[in-house]
Amino acid sequence: MGFDQLPLKSLFTGAEDALLSMLADAPAEAVEKAHEYKILRDVLDGTSAAVAILDERLRFRYVNDAMARMSGVPPGAFHGRTMAEVLPGIHRSEDVLRMVLGDGRPRALSVTGTTHVSSPFRQRQWSAVYHRLDHGDRVLGLCGIAVEVSGLRQYMDDLERAHQRLALLDTAATRVGTTLRVEQTCAELAEFVVPSLADRASVRIVDTQEADDLPPPAPGVLRLRIMASAGGPDIVARIGLTATSGYYFDVPRDSPVRSCLDTGRPWVGNLASDDVLLKMLRTPLDLEVVRELGVHSIVVVPLPTREHPVGVLYLLRAGDSAPFTDEDVVVAQELAARAAVAIDNARQYTLEHSMALELQRALLSEPGGPHPDVETASRYLPAGQRALVGGDWFDSMALPCGRTLQVMGDVMGHGFTAAVAMSQYRSLLRTIAASGAPVEQILQEADHRLASIGLDRVATCLLALVDPGQGTCTFAGAGHPPPVLLHPDAPAELVHVPTGPPLGTDLGGYEAVTLPVRPGTVLLMYTDGLIEDRRRDIDASLRRLTHLRLDLDGPLESVVDALLARLVHGTTEDDVTLLATRLRGP
Template structure:
């Protein structure tokens, strides 16, 4: 009888005791061989590894008990059948097995799939080694030994997913919340989670302001507003949770959205039915929109802060995408929490920045007016990364005999204290200038009075007394950057005003400098925010001013705009205040 025709019980059949009985009178060597057979049989029966013997056509000829337990298939059901016939859920490379039969080189295989036995692992995997069996040069088949490594595989998969989650969160830290703008932050979140976590997403914020075209929400109803959406033009613009930016949605007390806002816990609707989606989406039309684009799973997460949620983010999966896992929800919660802090900071910044600018405008809203024969233009640019007001100010004062005093000053520091001090400086200079004193005496008197008041903030200041009738300008400075004369037919010129000590030090010692001021020449006065740059030496920044080539034939407003376009790029490290002066043509 050939090897491939032997019955299953003829290979390692367990008849070792009967064999020993038959050999009781045999030579000692034969009895020893029988004992060795019994030991080997015990090894096969006792090992936790699955052992199988296959013939040349890859049909099972033998399986041990471990193989039967692992598969849930009795040993006799294996006999004469292939793996595909016995365990169709198991996947292994038949081509590799035939290669082993051909060249005799043992090989290791990874076997995956499912058996008839339930398992605690999400995916089952075995590591198997196959050897070719031979007898006197004749190939009999293969012997395979396999051990299950599902636990290790799951551990490695979990570890890899943990690394991916950390990498995702690390990346989010650099891409979400990069600015102090609510709309931009929400857009960054929506664009980041698609497609890393969802196929579609929208971000909503709680809206506490009244909308002109909408009635106020009913008592107990919260109003959400869409800030950003991502995930495809086929949904954006439609009503419901995927509506375009600006859409409002009122949230009643009995909705899952309100429950999430109140409890801080996410709502998960995996492979949700229409009835389940209807509870979240509120209208059949919204459910219809979702179904049209193949959305099958939704996660709704509040954007939590320490005091209260600032909004909501909706993540959707559609088509062939898998439902959300618990790990997906954990990652989404972390992203939502980080974004909520950024949104809250942006809102706080916007509020404080608006209040600060209103205060700054109020303090600068009443500069004096020059004489009609003097043309002026001014700009105030607050530093871009803070909400505090600064101490910059400027002023124009019409004095007797057709003269105009132009003032530019900068109180040390920022914040409301600096702004209040700035107001005191400006008022004091106005009162002293009204006496008609020379510019150096104005600074001298202001320095002494301010020191006696005891202000804890000194200020730099530059005065320029313009006399159109004489065609002159008289300067005096108190630690302030020098002015610039922009000539229509010559290079720009730094005016080297004698630099006295800042106001409020009571040191005095100010000197005046008088220069001609021709028609068409623009006098530029500014604060140090225009020239301070950490990347450039202050002298180099001043030289930049002398290299300016501007068209001075247009309006003074256009000259100032062109100057800022040349010198200011992006946000500045300090406030920038400009005051330009030009004699009107006669």
């Protein structure tokens, strides 16, 4: 007969003291048993583990004080009732308990849920073990012992979330900032946070340049440009920001977005009211669209740099998605901080690249003019997107006695400073060449003067003095790749020019070499971007030039185009500059 077949009464009712009094004159063995009963009761009531005894119908017959404290329910309220009746917020598998009743094998299970007692933990959890109670061949019920592991569970959950956060940040390092293009970097950030952190996202950058087709912002208003958005319907397009405004968003001083930019702290609007969201949006129409899309929570995170934020990242959650947690905001801040570095680098690169490219193109677009009996064609091909503009330059100068000086140079390094240094080299060479000095002396004087100026960038240079009257070409080089003569009726010829040190070293020691040049022969001068290739030895690249077979009878521009089609495929690792020269026939 089990507990459920006995009259419903509580076990261990606390009558041990009365029992000992009744047994005062009883045999010693009975008194000893009563003392053992009291010790057992003291153990059950003194332990911090929750102990309960259930009958075969899983009704409580006994709970100790720890169980009562843990649940916030008096012990008497448990008697004769099931867990679901006493604590409906607790979840445990009763199928497991019935298995213990059936086969007698103890089992451990996890119990989760809430009780009537407040808890500092996000979710309460207990580890419980249930044993079957037998008396001879009879099954009496179950004894359950449980200890709370909420703290350990929360610690493990926090640790797992920390690992997930680190994994997310590690992945972001490989997926955000893969190029030096601002638009691409912003798009990578927006696409990365959806759906891992938000349902929709947009990246908005502080605009520092005035657009010709837009009125300037009002005083005190900051203009943001929407660079990228991701996730579901395009909210930006829906609220009309892509129309005449050209993806611009004006932020007044009292806007929460402006506060984010000024303070560097995120703004969180969980389950935000219409009044709150209206402060973030431009018009009631924008609010209507956002609500139509089911957006209920918004987080705005600044994109910080050393000086000031470059913009903000908008994160939106909609529909059944939970509001943002504090941890979500921390992750968003870390992602924004990393992405901001990439965005700022891309902006700086774009600015410097544009300035250097404009300067270089301006200088290259104004070469001197050769004599009429010498025709020239040139090309300048900037390197791929990852490389900065270099210091390549060329020039063509008509000198006395019908001679023409052709110049090809390359300043060490890349970027705006290299382009500026290139202009100094070019101007100085023009000044010295006007004196009519031999080419080796031009290099000697330029080397000395440039060293005295103190430029921190040396340059390679090749001079070719073309003399149609004598039918000759005199070369002198300062560490520059050798020129090539493309003959109409013979194999191409690599000219072995005596190698001198780069300009700006003040080492001097330049020599000249003179070769005959017939009308129709094409002189090719170039920078090292044409021949440098990580996959090919430099000597092999030079040999490719001597194996060229081109039709030299057509326009010189066509010859240069055909040459580039043979030698350049896709983007190059360095800038490529070409200068082709041909003597006109009689």
